Amino acid sequence: MNKTSRRKKILLVLLTFILIVLALPESFKMPVTGATTSSYNKDSFWYYPWGKSGTHKGVDIFAKTGTPIVSSTKGIVLYSGQIKMGGNIVLVLGPKWRLHYYAHLDTIQTSVFSVVGHKDTIGTVGTSGNAKGKPSHLHYSIFTLIPYVWRADKTPQGWKKMFYLNPVEKLNAKSSY
Numbered sequence: 001m002n003k004t005s006r007r008k009k010i011l012l013v014l015l016t017f018i019l020i021v022l023a024l025p026e027s028f029k030m031p032v033t034g035a036t037t038s039s040y041n042k043d044s045f046w047y048y049p050w051g052k053s054g055t056h057k058g059v060d061i062f063a064k065t066g067t068p069i070v071s072s073t074k075g076i077v078l079y080s081g082q083i084k085m086g087g088n089i090v091l092v093l094g095p096k097w098r099l100h101y102y103a104h105l106d107t108i109q110t111s112v113f114s115v116v117g118h119k120d121t122i123g124t125v126g127t128s129g130n131a132k133g134k135p136s137h138l139h140y141s142i143f144t145l146i147p148y149v150w151r152a153d154k155t156p157q158g159w160k161k162m163f164y165l166n167p168v169e170k171l172n173a174k175s176s177y
Contacts, residue, residue: 024074024095028170029118031072031102032061032125032138037172038103039063045166055157057164058101059171065127065136071116072100072170073137077106080082080108080122086139087128092116097146098165102133103139143166 032039040061075094082088086103090110094100106126116122127136141163148177153159 010132011072020124026073026095026098027118027175028072028173030061030069030171031064031069031140033068033070035061035067040168040171042168042172045168046075046161046164048063055160057160058103058139059135059167061125062135062137063125065124065126067124067136068121069102069105069138070118071120071122072118072146072167073098075115077110077112077114077116077122080110083129087129087131088123088126089129090122092122097144099143099145101139101141101143103141104128104137106136140167 004129013077014172030036040059042059044058061114071092073092073094075092077090078093078099079089079091084100086109088105090102090105090108092100092102102122104126105123105128107124109124110116110120110122114120125136127134131137131139144161144165147162148163148165152159153161155161
């Protein structure tokens with residue numbers, strides 16, 4: 001096989017992968033086992049001012065330390081490890097090129113390139129990172145790699161609204177968890 005045909009084959013595989021990820025149906029599940037809509041503040045998404053990050057770009061779902069966290073959607077784990085503010089985190093690439101960010105975990109129970117779904121425990125609720133000294137919770141955010149430019153506005157960090165989706169809308173749309 002020559003270089004040109006090999007490149008075409010690789011490009012075809014990549015395009016097929018991109019189209020499959022965009023076409024996959026997106027279904028959501030509450031990521032914190034046993035949590036309900038009363039486990040989080042529905043008005044906390046895009047709350048300003050919010051600590052060092054300025055604007056809260058997700059939702060905090062409160063539960064006891066050690067409560068299992070499952071993947072809210074099907075996807076591939078792109079990162080599992082630690083970062084300064086988020087502490088123990090898991091990052092899952094789900095359908096429609098959306099990244100699902102799980103932060104402040106007590107323990108991580110998945111690894112990079114794992115395929116996860118609604119039944120897969122990816123970690124447990126905790127207080128790692130900048131959540132130390134606060135009630136245990138999962139910080140859950142959804143970030144799109146395809147910008148929704150019409151969502152940007154002039155509020156503080158409003159330009160970032162084209163990348164962050166409101167997880168509360170997704171979680172509230174579920175009639176049962």
